[in-house]
Amino acid sequence: MLRLPIPLCIALLTGSVMQAQSVDQSLRPVQRPSETAQAPAPKVVKPSPKVRPIARPVVIKKERAVTPEAVLAATSNAGFERWLKRFRPRALKAGISPAAYDRAFRGVQYDAKVIERDRNQSEFTKTIWDYLDSAASDKRITNGKAALETHRATLGAIESKYGVDKEVVVAVWGLESAYGEFRGSTPIISALATLSFDGRRGRFFESQLIAALKILQSGDTTPENMTGSWAGAMGHTQFIPTSYLEYAVDFTGDGRRDIWADDPSDALASTAAYLSRFGWEKDVPWGVEVTLPDGFGYGLVSRKIKRSPADWAALGVNGIGGNAVPNYGSGSLLLPAGANGVAFMVFKNFSVIERYNAADAYVIGVGHLSDRIAGAGPFVTAWPREDRALTFKERQQMQRLLTSAGFNTRGVDGKIGPNSVAAIKSFQRSVGMIPDGYPSLNVLNRLR
16 A cells, blocks of 8 residues: 555555555555456567458558647657656656666666556445455455465465564565466566656655665666566565665565565565564454444544443444454554444554555455455344445435535545544434445435
C-alpha cells in the first residue's frame, strides 16, 4: 500500500478511501489496487500466412506515414537509450555484475503503455461500500473458502511457523491477485526501467529496479519469469522488489524464493513472514463493528486516541450485540463513511495490515474478507449508499473553500489527509453539522 516497504500498490496510495483505487488494480505487495486484480490482455490471433493479403503500394505508404505519436515514441526511445547508458554504471556500483545486468536488459525497451497507465489514473474514486462490494464479494468469499480448503495443509504450516491467521493470508492473496488468477504479465525490468527514466517518481522506481536486478542476480527467478503489474508489484501477493528482498522466504526448501510459480507456497509464506515481522497478533481481530451512543463526542474518533474496550464501553461504545467488546488490547475508533456509516473499533492488527497497503479501504477489505472466509456475516450497519465519492477536482475545491473560509487545509492537493479532516471537523462544528470529518458531498455543498 506509503510506508516502505509495502508489497502492494507501491506508495501510490495513502490511508483514505479515495486512495484505495490501487487495490482495484491489484494490489500494493501495491497496486494496494477490478475485483482488485488486473485482467489479462486479450489473446491476439495471427492470420494464417496462407491467407495473408498483399498490401498495395498506396497502403504501405500510408502505414509508413510519420505521425505525431510516432515522433513522440521515437523521441522517448532515444531518451530511454541515453538513460540506460547512464544507469548501467549506477547499477554496477550498487553491486550488480555486468553479466547479470546485460542478461536482465536483453531486449528491454521503453514501454509507453506503462507511462500511459501511470499518467491516466482516474480522478474518480470509489466509496468504501463500493470498494467492499468488490473486495468482499460473494464470488471472492466463495473462492477464498475454496482456496483455503485446497491449500489447508500448507496454510496450516505457514500459520504455525509465522503466527499469522491463515484466513488473513488468504484474504491478502484474494485482494492482490484473485487467488493467483491475475498475477500480472508485464515484464518487471522493462516496466521499472521505463518508470525510472520517466522521472516523475524516478528515485523510487530506480530503487525498485536495482532491487529487481539483485533478485535476478541471486537466481530466485529469470528475467522471462519476472512479471507482474505495470507498477512493479510481483507474484501471487504482489510484492515490490525491495520488500521481496527483505521479507520473501523459501518455504518449499528448493533454494529459491519463487513467488511467481503456480505453486503459491512461497508467496503465501512470504506474506505471513511480512505481517509477522510487523507484529501480527494471532487470534486477535483487526477490528470489530461497534455502535456509538446518541450525542457521542466525535472528537474521540481518531487513530491517535486509544482506549481499552472497557473504557470505550463506559462511554457507550459497544459491540453490535450491545455488550462491551472483548479485551483485545487498546483500540481506536474509525468511521470510514462518517457518522452515517459503519463504525469500527480497530486494534494493532489493523496497523500491521496497513504496512502492506496504507489505504483504510484496503485494510478493511482484507480484514472483512478474512472474517467472511472464516464464516462471519456481513456488517450489520448500513452504508449511506445514497451518497457518492467526490472527484479529485471536487476534493480540491473543498480544500480551497475550507481554507478561504478560515479552516486551513495546508495545501490543495485533492488528498484528504489529517489536515483536511481537521479542517472539515472545524467547519462542521461551525455550522452545526456532526463533526465526523467525512468529506461528503453535503459538506461541499454547504461550503459552496
